[in-house]
Amino acid sequence: METGGGAGLEEATKREREWQDAAEAVAYDSCTWPPPVVAVCGPGNSGKSAFSRLMLNTLIARYKKVGYLDIDVGQPEFTPPGFVSLHVFEENAKDLKIVYLRNPKRCFFFGDVCAKRNPKLLLTYIFCLYDYFLKELYCFGEVDNPSNSAIPLVINTSGWVKGTGLHVLTEMLKYVSPTHVIRVSTTVECKNVPGGIFWINENEGDSSVNLVEIRAAQNPPPSIKVKKEARIIRDLRLIAYFRQCLPSDFPVSCFDDLVQGFVSIRPFKLPLSKIHVIDLHCQVSLSNVDVQCFSNGTIVGMATSASPPLLTECSTPCCIGLGFIKAINVSEDHIHFITPVSQKLMEKVDTLFLSSIALPSCLLQVCDTLTEITDMLREL
Known part of the structure; x- marks a missing residue:
């Protein structure tokens, strides 16, 4: 038992080091100009969002200001569910264990937690926010002015990488043409994002993208458990969002306290x-x-x-x-x-x-x- 536990800890440490090395390679091994545009892709529950935060924090250490485009309407990082949002960070993102809501720079409300019903609208929102980022935050006219120069971008994508989800991911990558794509993969290959530069057709020529492969934080549990956990996380984000209606010092020890607080509003x-x-x-x-x-x-x-x-x-x-x-x-x-x-x-x-x-x-x-x-x- 001790041997197994030690082996598990050693494996976790190796993967943590692998992730850190990958993030630092993107942030420091690339040229300073232009700043990288990094898309993080992978199946649900693979640690994709965790790596996106690590990538964000690593880039902040070098560039001081980083954009974050969240296109995962089902499990967004910094808004309630149903949003496509663009954020600008000047400080490290907080720990994943904390429900961390923040006001985005710009956002659109998609009104659903899945792209299936209207992928065309979702892509319109994504393209619009990315174009806004290019126009307002990825400017190259003031290289000598750090406060107004281009900033890097991290794109957190959906964990739905099959069917319509893969279509949305493919069209997004074609449109954005990121400098780096991080492929987070599990040991169950059929659940992963396709290998290689799958979004570029052979007749479209070569792409200058840097493809980085990292292993998932853990193997995904059964799909029923994943769906249940996703619903719970969405509920927690919505509760945290509407909790802002109550005074910050309002005592909440159980859901009944929360209900009574809202009734009194x-x-x-x-x-x-x-x-x-x-x-x-x-x-x-x-x-x-x-x-x-x-x-x-x-x-x-x-x-x-x-x-x-x-x-x-x-x-x-x-x-x-x-x-x-x-x-x-x-x-x-x-x-x-x-x-x-x-x-x-x-x-x-x-x-x-x-x-x-x-x-x-x-x-x-x-x-x-x-x-x-x-x-x-x-x-x-």
């Missing part, structure tokens, strides 16, 4: 007549709001049509945050939201994005509790 009221609704999945824009689109507990993305589109290639406005519907009052022409978005920004909101993202059960209890209270008051 005074919701933001948005006029129904003011709202423009976009169904991202069906690519339908609803000019007249049908309250049947909504129900208590529905998660929606929020935006303002007054803000100009990020680029002319994408007319969808950037998302400013999420809210979930606490109640609908048709007679008073209001939808009541719980959201951590500031009141100043909420006063400008006139666009809602429908989503298929499920609200965690503990937050859904908030709406059920309020319904019970409302019914009791009516009977008095």
Whole structure:
């Protein structure tokens, strides 16, 4: 038993060293200019996100500022699920064991945790954010001015590497043409990303990309366990996001405390007549709001049509945050939201994005509790 444990520790140490060597090779063995654009690819639960953070922190040590493009709508690193986001870091990303949410530089709300229903829209968002990065953050006109010079980019991709997932990954790599692609592979070869420069056709010529192969942190467990863990992580991220609605010193020792805290929150009221609704999945824009689109507990993305589109290639406005519907009052022409978005920004909101993202059960209890209270008051 001791021998096996020692062998396991030794193997883990070797892989940790292998990862560190790979990250440092990208950051330090490459030329300073231009900074690297690194795409990290691999199947789910292979340690892809962990390596992306290591790569991010290693690049920060050299470049002081690093971009991070997260295209994994199911398991994003720094936002709630359903987002494609671009971040700029000037400090190390926190430990993976911590749910670390941060405001992105720019983001789009996809409204689902899987690309399958609308891969074309997802790719539009990815391309738009990357083009914005090139225009605003990958500039080469001020080489002598570190504060305004080009910065490196890390791209965290989805762990879905088959079927539609592979199609999205392939199209992204073709469009971005990264300087480095990290292939995180497990011992189960059929689950891995294809080998070689699979996104480049033979007739398209050679690519100057550096392909780096590293071993996965661990072999993936059975798919049912992976899916269950993914749902739990998504719920935790949503809870952490909406937890921002409560005071930072609000005591939460159990889910009941959380529910009571949310019940006590005074919701933001948005006029129904003011709202423009976009169904991202069906690519339908609803000019007249049908309250049947909504129900208590529905998660929606929020935006303002007054803000100009990020680029002319994408007319969808950037998302400013999420809210979930606490109640609908048709007679008073209001939808009541719980959201951590500031009141100043909420006063400008006139666009809602429908989503298929499920609200965690503990937050859904908030709406059920309020319904019970409302019914009791009516009977008095």
